[in-house]
Amino acid sequence: MPRFWRRNRHWMTPALLLLPGLVLFGLVILAASFETVWISLHDWDGIGAKTWVGLANYVELAEDPQFYVSLKNNIIWLLIFMLAPPIGLGFALIVNQKIRGMRILKSLFFVPLVLATVTVGVVFGWVYDPNYGLLQLIYGLFGGTTPALLSDENFATFAVAAAGLWPQIAFCMVLFLAGLNNLDEDLIGAGRVDGARGWRMLRHVVLPQLSQVGFIAIAVTVIGALRSFDMVAVMTTGGPYGSSTVLAYQMYEESIFSYRFGYGAAIATVLFVIMIAFIAWYLRGLLRAERSNA
């Protein structure tokens, strides 16, 4: 036995270390994911028996005009959310100083991520309110009136996504803060010796070291942009008349309000495929870069 262990431990220890996480994740999350794909091939109300319908849910989805509205809105969300990593990095750079009081300020930057989504949604509703909102107060100073953003089919999605961006920036800030504290001091020092400063230092010395964190930040931002539905639920309930729904909200509505779990699962599967495609593409780039560095 000891001999067997000695001969094989170079691979057995890693395997044993990997196992608990993998088993738990596989048992709970991956199993549920596969079941989702399975459900999407059925007509099911979430309670009774499932009826096999093959690809009918997908066929219906392809013809559902609401699906394309949601898809378009998800792209808008994605584009707006892409602001979160750079702004989060900016905040992280600002607060990464050891000065008295900085710890409290750092904690405050983090607060948006902590607040209950319901409350954040309601408060942003008060920003946009056409009668008493903050925007109207500001516009009012100049004698103008704001458009009612949340009831305008062209603006509602932008307004909601902007509200969703607020906690997302805080999320990215925490990630970059951790990343900045994992920088290799030797490389920074070498850069300083070479006379690199400010923007050039950031661009050529710091950012390459942050590429791993950057990957996390972008991945979670994509997930956040595609998966979030609660902000939509609180601020517009998808309105006006469905013009601000996103795929996740449409799925929520179909499965929870309309009792169509099969159709909801089909939307989820499509959402899943989009995200996987994006992440696979991005992951390849990352792994390739890692290999060329090693």
Next chain:
Amino acid sequence: MYPRPIPEDAKIQRVLYVGGVTLVVALWLLPLIAVMLTSIRSNEELMAGNYWGWPQKFSLVENYTAVFQQTAMLRFFLNSLLITIPSVIGVLILSTLTGFVLSRYPFRGSNLIFALFVGGNFLPAQIMMIPVRDLMVRLGLYDTIYALIVFHIAFQTGFATLFMRNFIAALPGELFQAARAEGASPAQVLRHVVVPLVRPALAALAILTFTFIWNDYFWAIVLTQSDAVKPVTAGLNNLRGEWTSAWNIVSAATIFVALPPVVMFFLMQKHFISGLTMGAVKG
């Protein structure tokens, strides 16, 4: 450290800097200020549309006591601690292990496993609701805090593995080569090289997973039904009405519920100490 620290003796510069950052924070937190003002306002004022003005009548005490009178907030708070703390610890341990192996011991299929961890995060919760609930019923955990702990550990391990793998991958490869040359076993490498170096990452991960688990409400209502095991978000949501919600009281509850993660962030910052230098690693 980057950006370059402002020197200790540049007193004026330091004060100005903090002042500038404070200004940015104030703008950044405008919505939070609204929540705070709301939490000391009366509901009538809100109905009348006074969202942003100074409260005409202060209801600070009334609103905050209402939070505790209308729901069993303290018990929910305790439940949340019982759920969140073991979950966070579990996530940190499991993801350090998986992240370490996936970044430092590449094997056939390791990228696929990594992709599964990342991908499993993407599914919207409402769809997994019924499979996960059925699993917990089969395991006999339904309507206990263990159902929530098991689920949160499993779910957050996906994100946390992505996080830890990438942080460990960002460590310089020479460290690992040196350790291996000295005959260190994988377990020793993990303990003496990886863990000390990823402290800032672990601190950040602890904060983030704590926040996510603390703020969960959806899974709490899917996997539990007794008030005896429900988390603090249930208390918050119990304040919302069928037809109307007293947003001033909900705001007060929001502030109360948000405190632990913010305190946690504040405390965890002492682990945000940079200084990854070769010399710092013993061995």
Next chain:
Amino acid sequence: MAIDVTTLSTTRRRFLKGTGAALAASAAGGLCLPALAQAQEITIISNLSNVGQRDILHRLAAEYEAKSGAKVTINNMDHEAHKTAIRSYLVVGAPDICFWFSGNRMKAFVNKGLFDDISDLFARENYKGVLGATTSAVTVGDKQYGLPMGGLLWGLFYRKDVFAEHNWTPPKTWTDFLAFGEAAKSAGMVPMSMGTKELWPAGGWFDHMNLRVNGLDKHIALMDGKVQYTDPMLTPVFDKWNDLIKAGFFSPNHSSFGWEQAGAALAQKKAAMMDLGGFVRSAFPEADIPQLAYAPFPEVAPGVARYEDFSVNSVHVPANAKNKQGARDFLAYFYKPENLGAFLAAEGAIPPRNDCPPSKDPLVNAAVEELKKVVGTSQYYDRDTDPDMAQEGMTGLQEFMVKPERRDQILERLEKTRKRIFG
């Protein structure tokens, strides 16, 4: 110690009453009386959001515990989350009693065998005698599956002082209504306060128009999916509704806020009337509530009998409950006229029983009186039709209120949905 539980059950209550303390002591001392201690545990999941009501439920539970020796556990969920949760708990871990909505929403669970048939309780307590027509709200086939709770009578609410100041009377006919709208506008007010962010207010307005134009039977046929959304019977409904929209009857930007803000506009005298249930009071400051008054939705097509939306919540025994007998016993206690009356008074709802003590609330009493003049009732758009249809339908109606010119497309879309759901 052998105790025959079946013979005990009739006397158990009295037995426990006397020996409750002794029993508790002996249980604590380790003496096992499993048949007694376990059979009488009742769990309730409530979705009550009104603190006053929650308190009364807790009080009644405590009284019942003292009286019967049973242990009553109440778990509360917020109203929205409960809609998601009920689908989960009815299947895997049902309580003994739960709160829900009567009508179509109840039927969905009845059809899946998730609610228990409590016709025996109805017969035992003779509920049909005191409930009258409301029994139908909880009846599927000829069996009862729940107890009706407080009802909401929908109609147009206004402020008495505003009407007095302008010398207005509530409009009775369509001509009156149009004239009233002009008068309100020239007084600088929005004629009908409306907030459609949560969609359902648009559904309610449609109900009222359709009930006044086509009557109850045709409306219910539409709700049951038996009439097409493109049917010409709906043309006058949308024509007249369109006239109101064009005339600026409704609050501007109504899709960006909910009923609360619309209700506040009524309270602040910015709007003249509002289509809602009695809960409109919660948008009013305490001091202004006496000013609130109710008027029925005006006549649209002459000669149509008076039908109204009257929505009723309900309470049920899940089919998977562990203690169905205990649940029935508790419900019988809870449903006593004085207990039910106290419970419903806390939310200002209309009692379904005709023998509850009269309310101290003039609005409730007025609604009870009004209800006597009503020939027949529906529940509400999203309770009368299939949930899937309701979601699409209310979205379409909201869109119509904002973009009336898209009417044909909207109705075609709804018709497509109707076909998919009802075949």
